[in-house]
Amino acid sequence: MMLRFLVFLLVPTISAAIQPGSTLYATNTSTNTNQNWSSPDSTFSLGFLPHPQYPTSFLAAIFYSGGVPIWTPTSAPLDSSASLQFLTTGSLRLVNGSDRTVWDSNTTSRGVSSASIDDFGNLVLSNSTSTVWSSFLNPTDTIVPSQNFTTSMILRSGSYSFQLLSSGNLTLRWNNTIVYHNQGLNSSYNASLTSPILGLQSNGLLSIAEPSLSGPATFAYSNDYAEGSDVLRFLRLDNDGNLRIYSSGRGSGSQTARWAIVEDQCQVFGYCGNMGICSYNDTAPICGCPSLNFEPVDPMDTRKGCKRKVETQDCPGNATMFDLDHTQFLTYPPENNSQVFFVGISACRSNCLVSPTCDASTSLSDGTGLCYLKPPGFMSGYHSPALPSSSYIKVCSPGIPNPLLSGQIGGKSSGLRMHTWVVAIMVIGTIFGLVALEGSLWWWCCRNSPKFGTLTAQYALLEYASGAPVQFTYKDLQRSTKGFKEKLGAGGFGSVYRGVLANKTVVAVKQLEGIEQGEKQFRMEVATISSTHHLNLKISQKDC
Ligand SMILES: *[C@@H]1O[C@H](CO)[C@@H](O)[C@H](O)[C@H]1NC(C)=O
Ligand SMILES: *[C@@H]1O[C@H](CO)[C@@H](O)[C@H](O)[C@H]1NC(C)=O
Ligand SMILES: *[C@@H]1O[C@H](CO)[C@@H](O)[C@H](O)[C@H]1NC(C)=O
Ligand SMILES: *[C@@H]1O[C@H](CO)[C@@H](O)[C@H](O)[C@H]1NC(C)=O
Ligand SMILES: *[C@@H]1O[C@H](CO)[C@@H](O)[C@H](O)[C@H]1NC(C)=O
Ligand SMILES: *[C@@H]1O[C@H](CO)[C@@H](O)[C@H](O)[C@H]1NC(C)=O
Ligand SMILES: *[C@@H]1O[C@H](CO)[C@@H](O)[C@H](O)[C@H]1NC(C)=O
Ligand SMILES: *[C@@H]1O[C@H](CO)[C@@H](O)[C@H](O)[C@H]1NC(C)=O
Ligand SMILES: *[C@@H]1O[C@H](CO)[C@@H](O)[C@H](O)[C@H]1NC(C)=O
Ligand SMILES: *[C@@H]1O[C@H](CO)[C@@H](O)[C@H](O)[C@H]1NC(C)=O
Ligand SMILES: *[C@@H]1O[C@H](CO)[C@@H](O)[C@H](O)[C@H]1NC(C)=O
Ligand SMILES: *[C@@H]1O[C@H](CO)[C@@H](O)[C@H](O)[C@H]1NC(C)=O
Numbered sequence: 001m002m003l004r005f006l007v008f009l010l011v012p013t014i015s016a017a018i019q020p021g022s023t024l025y026a027t028n029t030s031t032n033t034n035q036n037w038s039s040p041d042s043t044f045s046l047g048f049l050p051h052p053q054y055p056t057s058f059l060a061a062i063f064y065s066g067g068v069p070i071w072t073p074t075s076a077p078l079d080s081s082a083s084l085q086f087l088t089t090g091s092l093r094l095v096n097g098s099d100r101t102v103w104d105s106n107t108t109s110r111g112v113s114s115a116s117i118d119d120f121g122n123l124v125l126s127n128s129t130s131t132v133w134s135s136f137l138n139p140t141d142t143i144v145p146s147q148n149f150t151t152s153m154i155l156r157s158g159s160y161s162f163q164l165l166s167s168g169n170l171t172l173r174w175n176n177t178i179v180y181h182n183q184g185l186n187s188s189y190n191a192s193l194t195s196p197i198l199g200l201q202s203n204g205l206l207s208i209a210e211p212s213l214s215g216p217a218t219f220a221y222s223n224d225y226a227e228g229s230d231v232l233r234f235l236r237l238d239n240d241g242n243l244r245i246y247s248s249g250r251g252s253g254s255q256t257a258r259w260a261i262v263e264d265q266c267q268v269f270g271y272c273g274n275m276g277i278c279s280y281n282d283t284a285p286i287c288g289c290p291s292l293n294f295e296p297v298d299p300m301d302t303r304k305g306c307k308r309k310v311e312t313q314d315c316p317g318n319a320t321m322f323d324l325d326h327t328q329f330l331t332y333p334p335e336n337n338s339q340v341f342f343v344g345i346s347a348c349r350s351n352c353l354v355s356p357t358c359d360a361s362t363s364l365s366d367g368t369g370l371c372y373l374k375p376p377g378f379m380s381g382y383h384s385p386a387l388p389s390s391s392y393i394k395v396c397s398p399g400i401p402n403p404l405l406s407g408q409i410g411g412k413s414s415g416l417r418m419h420t421w422v423v424a425i426m427v428i429g430t431i432f433g434l435v436a437l438e439g440s441l442w443w444w445c446c447r448n449s450p451k452f453g454t455l456t457a458q459y460a461l462l463e464y465a466s467g468a469p470v471q472f473t474y475k476d477l478q479r480s481t482k483g484f485k486e487k488l489g490a491g492g493f494g495s496v497y498r499g500v501l502a503n504k505t506v507v508a509v510k511q512l513e514g515i516e517q518g519e520k521q522f523r524m525e526v527a528t529i530s531s532t533h534h535l536n537l538k539i540s541q542k543d544c
Pocket of ligand 9: 188
């Protein structure tokens with residue numbers, strides 16, 4: 001495959017020359033005719049396409065046969081009188097309207113005498129001896145086979161950018177700062193790279209070439225690897241922040257995604273905008289607001305994010321933390337270390353509430369015990385039933401749940417409720433069954449025990465049922481301690497005696513003293529005991 005790749009490059013391609021002074025228009029007028037500048041075999045052309053998002057607008061692009069763009073100086077919509085001008089000064093210029101320059105190759109006075117586009121899709125401006133500017137060396141959001149992507153290049157789409165590091169890692173960034181995806185070669189490639197070149201082969205293999213490697217190292221395969229005969233594959237950074245390999249059949253004008261570097265789209269930072277929460281419906285990632293205390297910035301485009309209806313500084317002393325289960329505010333290094341804490345879930349919530357520099361917090365339940373406090377600023381949220389984390393966001397009380405967000409947790413919602421009912425009935429049924437079984441077993445084995453009196457029957461069932469506190473009469477206690485005979489010791493507020501219950505369980509009986517505070521003391525004692533976890537405090541007698 002590599003051999004064929006090189007042979008292709010060695011075959012000189014005859015390019016259709018574009019003469020200086022010529023101009024392409026977005027639409028025909030009485031004085032010009034719309035045209036495309038095409039490669040010799042018309043595989044690629046430079047010209048205007050209808051804009052995919054704005055119906056009456058245009059996109060200037062180098063496009064594959066059928067109209068799939070592979071290089072666009074700008075993805076912003078252009079109006080119908082837009083033009084591409086190859087000036088006699090040697091610059092290629094994109095003009096919107098009649099005179100507003102949107103893009104310029106900046107090659108004026110560099111001796112450019114001709115322009116051409118070859119059958120690999122490369123637009124070249126050259127002087128009499130060599131290339132001065134080419135679209136392959138100035139990629140926008142796409143690379144095609146036979147194009148070399150080096151560490152000095154960058155693909156951009158919206159707030160997202162893609163770069164190749166000198167280590168050979170592929171990195172995706174949001175706003176040039178937050179690296180939300182950083183992936184290296186399979187660790188079986190042991191070489192330390194210095195000047196890697198990323199390339200997509202025409203068969204769908206994404207690989208990294210480097211002098212220190214004997215051959216190109218495979219990074220990924222498209223899922224239609226080596227299939228189809230007249231198919232263009234290309235790698236594009238989409239405006240949803242994912243990097244994908246696409247296939248397009250010649251002349252079809254359609255494209256199909258064949259591989260995406262970020263498998264889980266909701267892991268793309270900022271996909272749902274500031275304070276937007278990404279989740280999935282049955283088919284696609286969708287964006288919603290954390291609660292009804294928020295509203296979309298743009299109701300027509302949920303990816304633009306959310307804003308508070310009332311800012312928290314406008315309700316001083318009345319802010320609360322709204323709970324978002326299975327939700328995480330995405331955090332990536334560089335994270336300010338003063339915002340990461342090793343605290344439990346309630347502290348993670350309350351610490352944020354009292355801190356004026358905290359807007360939201362995420363508590364991870366993945367075993368790390370970490371809590372992230374998020375300062376006011378851009379936040380990207382992710383909700384999934386599989387996420388082991390809880391988040392809290394500061395709102396003016398009361399917090400109002402977003403039915404849309406909880407509704408999609410299940411369009412499953414009704415199914416979920418059904419499921420809960422079934423589980424509840426099963427659990428209750430099982431408990432009753434077990435209680436009945438244990439009760440009858442116990443009755444069966446103990447009915448003949450002479451020590452077994454009416455009292456024990458009363459408490460034993462209760463005890464078996466729930467471990468709930470059991471009441472004894474004074475007479476019962478007197479009997480079990482043989483008239484408070486064997487004193488074990490004296491603790492706070494009273495003495496402790498040894499006793500034996502009818503079922504032979506050995507117990508300690510504490511007699512509280514000081515009548516006036518009796519009720520209070522009693523409650524304190526119970527509270528102390530119930531917060532103590534000790535082997536011998538477990539009631540576990542089965543020996544009847
Ligand atoms: C523009 O004019 C040319 C030549 O007259 C014609 O072939 C082409 O179809 C026209 N394009 C449009 C979009 O009308
Ligand atoms: C330029 O290419 C586009 C896309 O293939 C096509 O729709 C249009 O008709 C072409 N224009 C001319 C004048 O050939
Ligand atoms: C081109 O002009 C139109 C209206 O004149 C405008 O809506 C559009 O944003 C402009 N495009 C660019 C890339 O400046
Ligand atoms: C050309 O120069 C202008 C002004 O310096 C700059 O804004 C623009 O980005 C340059 N264009 C390219 C394609 O480098
Ligand atoms: C053509 O451009 C190259 C690189 O920009 C430069 O080194 C060379 O001198 C130029 N040749 C002429 C004839 O201008
Ligand atoms: C890509 O790089 C290879 C060497 O790695 C080189 O032979 C080839 O000419 C380059 N292709 C382009 C279009 O620059
Ligand atoms: C993007 O980064 C710039 C500085 O690099 C910063 O000033 C700006 O606030 C950031 N944008 C957002 C939305 O965080
Ligand atoms: C490259 O990516 C791997 C994960 O695939 C990561 O462990 C490593 O730290 C990255 N290296 C650099 C230099 O970013
Ligand atoms: C790395 O590649 C080797 C062979 O190409 C393969 O056996 C191994 O499973 C790969 N490892 C990973 C983590 O993908
Ligand atoms: C990686 O390289 C080190 C030193 O260069 C070598 O000892 C080791 O065997 C290599 N591992 C693999 C899997 O090739
Ligand atoms: C999921 O969301 C996408 C995008 O909003 C929408 O087109 C699709 O119809 C939704 N599917 C279901 C099953 O709700
Ligand atoms: C706080 O909000 C609650 C509920 O909206 C309201 O009843 C209460 O009066 C508010 N308290 C203050 C101090 O604003």
